[in-house]
Amino acid sequence: MKVEIIVIGDELLIGQVTDTNSGYIARKLNLVGVEVLRTTAIRDRAEEIITAVEESLLRVDTVIVTGGLGPTNDDITKKTLCEIFGGEMIFSKATQESNDALFARLGKEMNSLTRSQAMVPDCCKVLPNPVGTAPGMLFKRDGKQLISLPGVPYEMQKLIDDQVVHIFENIGNTEKIFHSTRVVTGFTESKLAIYLSEFESSLPSSIKLAYLPKPNIIRLRLTARGNNEESLYCDMYQATVRLDELLKDNIIAYDDLTLEEILIKLLQEKSYTISTAESCTGGGIASKITSVAGASTVFMGGVVAYDNTIKTNILGVEEESINVYGVVSTQVVEQMAKGVADKFMTDCTIATSGIAGPSGGSKQKPVGTIAIAVYCKGSVQSRLITIPSVNRMRNVERFIDLALYDIIKMLI
Numbered sequence: 313m314k315v316e317i318i319v320i321g322d323e324l325l326i327g328q329v330t331d332t333n334s335g336y337i338a339r340k341l342n343l344v345g346v347e348v349l350r351t352t353a354i355r356d357r358a359e360e361i362i363t364a365v366e367e368s369l370l371r372v373d374t375v376i377v378t379g380g381l382g383p384t385n386d387d388i389t390k391k392t393l394c395e396i397f398g399g400e401m402i403f404s405k406a407t408q409e410s411n412d413a414l415f416a417r418l419g420k421e422m423n424s425l426t427r428s429q430a431m432v433p434d435c436c437k438v439l440p441n442p443v444g445t446a447p448g449m450l451f452k453r454d455g456k457q458l459i460s461l462p463g464v465p466y467e468m469q470k471l472i473d474d475q476v477v478h479i480f481e482n483i484g485n486t487e488k489i490f491h492s493t494r495v496v497t498g499f500t501e502s503k504l505a506i507y508l509s510e511f512e513s514s515l516p517s518s519i520k521l522a523y524l525p526k527p528n529i530i531r532l533r534l535t536a537r538g539n540n541e542e543s544l545y546c547d548m549y550q551a552t553v554r555l556d557e558l559l560k561d562n563i564i565a566y567d568d569l570t571l572e573e574i575l576i577k578l579l580q581e582k583s584y585t586i587s588t589a590e591s592c593t594g595g596g597i598a599s600k601i602t603s604v605a606g607a608s609t610v611f612m613g614g615v616v617a618y619d620n621t622i623k624t625n626i627l628g629v630e631e632e633s634i635n636v637y638g639v640v641s642t643q644v645v646e647q648m649a650k651g652v653a654d655k656f657m658t659d660c661t662i663a664t665s666g667i668a669g670p671s672g673g674s675k676q677k678p679v680g681t682i683a684i685a686v687y688c689k690g691s692v693q694s695r696l697i698t699i700p701s702v703n704r705m706r707n708v709e710r711f712i713d714l715a716l717y718d719i720i721k722m723l724i
Contacts, residue, residue, distance in 0.1 A: 313373065317337055318377045319378050319463070320353075320355075320380040331351075336465070344477055344481055362396055374456065375458045375459070377458060378460075382446060383429055384425070394436075399436070406438065407438060432449065433449065441471060443466060448475065488537070489537050490537075495563065495574065497529050497562055497564050501530055572603065576606060584689075587656035587661050589649060591664055593666075598614040614652070638677065640696070645664065648685065649662070659689055661687040662686055665682070667680065668711070670703070680701045684697070
């Protein structure tokens with residue numbers, strides 16, 4: 313089955329809010345054999361909602377809409393969908409009772425505007441929302457359906473997980489989709505594509521290979537799609553075995569894992585602990601690590617040593633090293649790595665110092681330069697690398713990925 317997603321909200325189109333809902337919906341539906349063909353972002357305008365919905369329903373049998381279900385005047389999705397499907401707004405006692413229970417749990421008093429959330433189109437099936445006041449709605453017309461969901465991510469996710477996925481499962485005519493992902497290092501994207509060209513051309517028509525590159529790593533995703541589950545599974549198994557034989561030691565993960573997830577897994581397997589000493593990354597590495605469930609078993613803590621006095625007084629970096637080599641140097645980050653290992657008594661550490669920009673660089677060390685040191689069980693490795701870019705946030709993100717990659721490489 314194929315669907316389209318429409319995300320509604322002026323805030324999405326002016327860049328005030330980033331759309332994460334469509335990605336979540338696509339991932340969840342893909343697990344039950346539903347393919348998303350298109351995602352469209354539109355403003356909170358009735359005529360634009362009507363046009364987008366009608367055009368999508370011409371192309372696919374199911375449309376999922378998120379956003380515009382709040383109680384304020386700028387949230388017009390509910391009334392507009394009521395108009396599209398030819399209904400009237402009525403009071404839903406069940407929705408009101410659900411919202412009353414929610415406010416009672418929160419210890420808050422509901423105002424008249426929020427009470428209007430219990431008004432729903434009489435032409436829809438209400439999808440109860442236990443974590444918010446805006447219910448989901450299921451509309452049907454001429455053998456096609458539209459599912460409207462709140463734009464608040466955690467509310468949308470709750471409805472997708474508990475109700476929407478089951479709607480598609482109950483239809484029973486979805487195709488089977490299998491994914492198998494390998495995280496690979498040691499190749500550029502083009503070099504890997506050349507290396508795997510014969511393998512890729514020999515794949516059955518039911519299987520496609522995708523390349524998803526990041527600094528130093530490439531995620532290879534095999535996707536098998538079809539109606540015969542047994543045959544599909546067999547094809548995927550054979551393709552995965554062949555791919556593993558070709559890549560061997562270049563594979564650093566056998567699942568679709570992030571760098572921080574790979575790191576946590578490696579540390580847990582070795583029963584190692586880790587700490588961080590960060591300057592230019594401002595705690596971003598520690599944040600990435602602690603975002604992974606189970607990080608508490610290996611991560612002890614970190615120091616954001618942004619000022620040089622923190623590097624010297626807390627981490628024991630020699631002032632002479634800073635004066636001679638500069639704060640962005642392998643000599644300094646190596647001392648930071650050893651210093652935080654001693655401070656937190658950990659087996660492994662990561663240390664960073666760099667120039668994120670957009671200013672602060674020099675001819676010798678331009679913006680985009682970072683020094684990284686990784687330490688484990690008495691051994692330290694470091695490097696100084698420049699990635700030409702004056703985009704501060706992009707530099708920080710890339711610095712974090714490079715540092716995580718370096719400690720993973722050391723552990724492997």
